[in-house]
Amino acid sequence: MTRGMRTSLGVVAIGLGCILARGADWLTDGGNSQRTAWQKDEKIFSPSSVKDTRLLWKIKLDNQPRQMHSLFPPLIIGRLNTPAGPKQVLIEAGVSDNIYAIDVESGKLLWKKHFISTWTPPPNGGRGGGVLCPGGITATPVVGPTSTPGKYTVYVASWDGMLHQLNAADGEDVAPPSKFMPPNGKPYALNLWHNVLYTHTAQGCGGNPNDVYAYDLTTNKVGSWGPAGGGMWGRTGPAISDNGTMYTGTGDGRWDPADGTYGDGIIGVQQNPKTKALELVDYYGPTNAEWLVKRDLDMQVTPVIFHYQGKELMVDAGKECRLYLMDTDSIGGDDHRTPLYRSPLLCNEDVNFASAGIWGSLASWEDSKGTRWVLTPIWGKPHSQFHAPVEYGPVKYGAIVAFKVEQKDGKWQLTPAWMSRDMNRAEPPVIANGVIFAYGNGEDTEQAYPDSGLDDTAARRIPGSTHAVLYALDAETGKELWSSGDQITSFNHWSGLSLANGRVYIATFDSTLYCFGIKK
């Protein structure tokens, strides 16, 4: 090697080191504990550069889909010290109790961990199988930094209800697996807050109650609390406020706080610092909760929490297709039924419980002028009475709708700003440096059929699904700037996007992980 070559390599290494040193992370589903899905540290994607996005790599993993589930949103560690030096590493969870680590630069597998489930389904125990209870890993893991720079731990809840703590560098256990929750409980994306892991469960899978769980990593104590109503199935798991209150929407069930049941509402649960038990600290029930339960219109969306004009605000939604703006000081006011603002219906005029409404999670960001934005996906056509000032043609299957958080005459409101182009089942977006990435998942989302009623099976829905399409939109106008076209060949169900360092990731039902980005 010549001195010139050595110098060049040195410069490259220093450059790479600099990139890695300042590399952004995406360590949890939704990007952060507040679930804003806003990548604040993005420098490469921009409204002007995003047109150059292309498929950088894809990798087919050996994960076996279960029901409609396959891969979950990836997690990104911007700079991880590995045996081969510092790398940007992606952690991917597969439903069949698999965890994969992938080198972001090369798209090659670094390591894989498969959990051997210690649990076997009882022959007649509870709600087993089917689309709603796929078994396996159902919660996106979470990555936490350690006290050693460049060293990270991956926290995973496996099918048997055990908590695994893995060294992100090699997949080895850093602590023995320990009991987190009952097996087959269908937890949702883990949230790590001040050394406590939070999640919630739904669908009564395995005959388990639908509960909120908190695992205290300092004491290894587990706390739980249940709303005694519907399950909690916000896809991106709970959102956590400044004071450590964990918020989530609740699914079908009666709203009757006097009786201790909190179905079709929103609950705030907090860990007792002394006992580590979970306690209900706030709750909100829509005034039409009776209608919601009658028509199976769950409040099943992960909330988003953000600061604006000196307040900590939260927005949540449900299948009915409304948005609720709340103050985390008291999410439903004195009567627990009065949020700061309740939007009109955005969609779901047919009151369809399966294939319309708002599903998954929301997103929020603040632009350079200090305007606070809230984004929601919608499924199906917009409501005939709902219009945004900027629209991009008829929406039949779904869209992203953007709102500005505003005060008018002293009252808070969400003001419609734009509605995106049509997307086949629009999914929760992510935001980066003035660009919104969103996608239509291409999934057949029907759950009721004229010929077979509620015989909702994967065998029927998988052939009816098409393929996902990823879109980049201008965050301020909603204008389409780029799309993946036909490059993604499969659909996905109950997954999502992740974004860091000029790359956006999407995983599909056929266990393929795609990395789209801008190659410098």
Added chain:
Amino acid sequence: MAAARILPVLLLVVSMAAQTGAPQEVEQLEHRLEVQRHLLVDWAGLTHYGSEDTEIPAPKPGENRVVFLGDQITERWGQGQAKFFPDKPYFNRGVTDQTTPQMLVRFRQDVIELQPKVVVIMGGSNDLAGATGPATEGTIAENMMSMTELAKAHGIRVVLASVTPVCDFYKKQTGLRPQGKIIGLNGWIKRYAADSGSVYLNYYAALVEGRDFKKNLTVDGLLPSDAGYEAMAPLAEQAIAQALGRK
């Protein structure tokens, strides 16, 4: 079911029009297709007021709550200059284009659940027009009787309103709703109201001239104008007072 029969035909027509027709024609057909599709998934219109119904608190002690159940003639009341009984605990539960079997299906949700003292039922006009399939005075009567019996079973007093007249001054209306049939149906409603202990509310007499809807009281020969609604309001109040006065 009419929607089930019409839907495949409309789908075919829309598909053919999409290839050969003018954009406006395609848009109109798509709209019709959408209306029929919606009818198929929510035939009774339960989604129209369903959510709102659950947000209405129970009546206060002494409140004389009234529900107006009907079709477009009821639903449009209050949308123009003529207000819908301001400051009264009266609820408008009209759904445009509905027939009496549809009203019967939503009777529990939109009437009984609101716990009114009185229900004012006005239906039959769209039945005569065959809006949800062929209908006769006999089928309309059965639905009216069922609604009346349901109301009584829940202690709700019943006002049965006449079908309003039609005319051809603005466009042809008497073909779909023959004037003789309206008179015949109103005769049955009046008799049944007397037989069932209900109050007969005769809008027809106040709105008609000869057999025609008075021109100045209608906007199109079918729907009342503001002046038409203003003529109807005191009659409704009178009938409600009469119903409330009955034991």
